[in-house]
Amino acid sequence: MEHAQKLQEVRSVLKEVGEDTLEALLMIDAIQRLGIDYHFHGEIEVVLQRLHTKFNTVSDCHNNLYELALGFRLLRQEGYYVSADVFNNLKDTEGKLQEKLSEDIKGLMGLYEASQLCIKGEDILEEIGNFSSQLLNAWNTHNDHSQARIVRNTLGHPHHKSLARFMAKSFLSDFQGTDGWVNVFRELAKMDFNVVKSIHQKEMLQVSKWWKDLxxxxxxxxxxxxxxxxxxxxxxxxxxxxxxxxxxxxxxxxxxxxxxxxxxxxxxxxxxxxxxxxxxxxxxxxxxxxxxxxxxxxxxxxxxxxxxxxxxxxxxxxxxxxxxxxxxxxxxxxxxxxxxxxxxxxxxxxxxxxxxxxxxxxxxxxxxxxxxxxxxxxxxxxxxxxxxxxxxxxxxxxxxxxxxxxxxxxx
Structure with a gap:
């Protein structure tokens, strides 16, 4: 009963998300990383359809580096057409990626994640992938706190090349925030983790018994x-x-x-x-x-x-x-x-x-x-x-x- 109630709370949050593009992106990213997105395919699709239209027509959503990178990745991994040319705006007059980008660690992590969805011939994505990984590795050598661990995890296990279900527990421990929806998502993820764990344990018992009987x-x-x-x-x-x-x-x-x-x-x-x-x-x-x-x-x-x-x-x-x-x-x-x-x-x-x-x-x-x-x-x-x-x-x-x-x- 409590699990069903939390599911409904998250559905309500997704339906009520306003015009704040970044918040909507953060919600979808969190749901996917927590491994609970299988409950909300329909709700996520509605949000992404709206974001896709806005992403292609409103230039304001490209001003925030992390928002740009996260929006590109979430839309492309769901099959929406998003041109890699949006990242050309990050270059200076000499055609090089702007030096000031090195100051935005979260944005660089978003760029690195986005670069994992590169299609052959998209030179700009290869460029931002190399650019972001070099800067993040360099930054990591001089820092040793919780964000450094998150950076290392991003470099070693980018979302597109990882299994969300196996990474969910690690993400849950780092998933913090003051927004009310964060706590709702956390509570559902914890419940869901235990439900799914029980399912997997039963499956392992079935497999073990089958193999022994064989x-x-x-x-x-x-x-x-x-x-x-x-x-x-x-x-x-x-x-x-x-x-x-x-x-x-x-x-x-x-x-x-x-x-x-x-x-x-x-x-x-x-x-x-x-x-x-x-x-x-x-x-x-x-x-x-x-x-x-x-x-x-x-x-x-x-x-x-x-x-x-x-x-x-x-x-x-x-x-x-x-x-x-x-x-x-x-x-x-x-x-x-x-x-x-x-x-x-x-x-x-x-x-x-x-x-x-x-x-x-x-x-x-x-x-x-x-x-x-x-x-x-x-x-x-x-x-x-x-x-x-x-x-x-x-x-x-x-x-x-x-x-x-x-x-x-x-x-």
Missing amino acids: GLAKELKFARNQPLKWYMWPLAVLPDPSLSEQRVELTKPISIVYIIDDIFDVHGTLDELTLFTEAVNRWEYAAVEQLPDYMKICFNALNGITNEISSKVYNDHGWNPMESLRKAWACLCNAFLVEAKWFADGHVPKADEYLKNGVISSGVHVVLVHVFFLLGHCITKRNVDIVDDFPEIISSVAKILRLWDDLGSAK
Whole structure:
């Protein structure tokens, strides 16, 4: 009851926000950083629509550096068109960013955050990103108080490249102010944090029980046994607390990605890996019968999970994704086998060759195909064909993860 009352109080605050552009921006930023924005999508959209019109027509809102940077970031990250040219006004007559900007630490943090939404070719955003990070790092070396910690956090974890749900507790401790709405937001965030924490704890218990009952940790002792670590993937990809069932279900194929990866990396012989890949491509029991016992156990688990999720998607959304899921698993195993053959032959692939295969072996496509079907948004023949064909929106994510993972493990 108290939680519902606080939700209504915040809705009222958002509906009543006046013509003060900066205050409206600060409210939306706080809501998003506190991880409670999933309650207020409609209210936030109304405010941003009004701000977008004002941002593009009223020059007064560009006089405050922090307001300019924050407005640009919030609007652009929600998909509104905002030209990066608004930042050209920060330059002096010689075309350089004004020196006086270095005096506004909060404004510089806003500039750095805004620069994270740079699109290729937007030189001004790259320039303000470098400019602000250099000044903030220099300022930080001479200061050691609470704002310095906030500056370090901004540089290390800009909002656009962070997960709000994981950063919310840290932001809450720094979220202070004299405005009445600040306390209302704080109180709701504290309540919401406990509600969501309880949801996640229940999910972790479900995942742990499922993994134990599956028995792979007992049967395949060479493989990783990290179900709660694998659960972090769905927690990051599907942060909305209402998607509890989808997070638990998504953990299942993610776990199999890691198990199959271990089979290819640390246990299977090349002949066995070839047979396993053929079995996944054919998805027939006759092919499975040729496998060694540990691979049969893995395939049976994969088959069971695929059947279970296919049945769930069909019941919930009226589409049987079996063919798409099997195709995605076959592509993954094919890519794993390519890497296994490279290793066996001592072949060092060229960068382009490696990356072309690596975006598939990252496992991202398998995971996001499952996300697409579990969410059930706009499942049509056309959209399914697009997802099956490894579209750029998926391959780009896979490329980032592949390179990030390789950089993390490079010696």
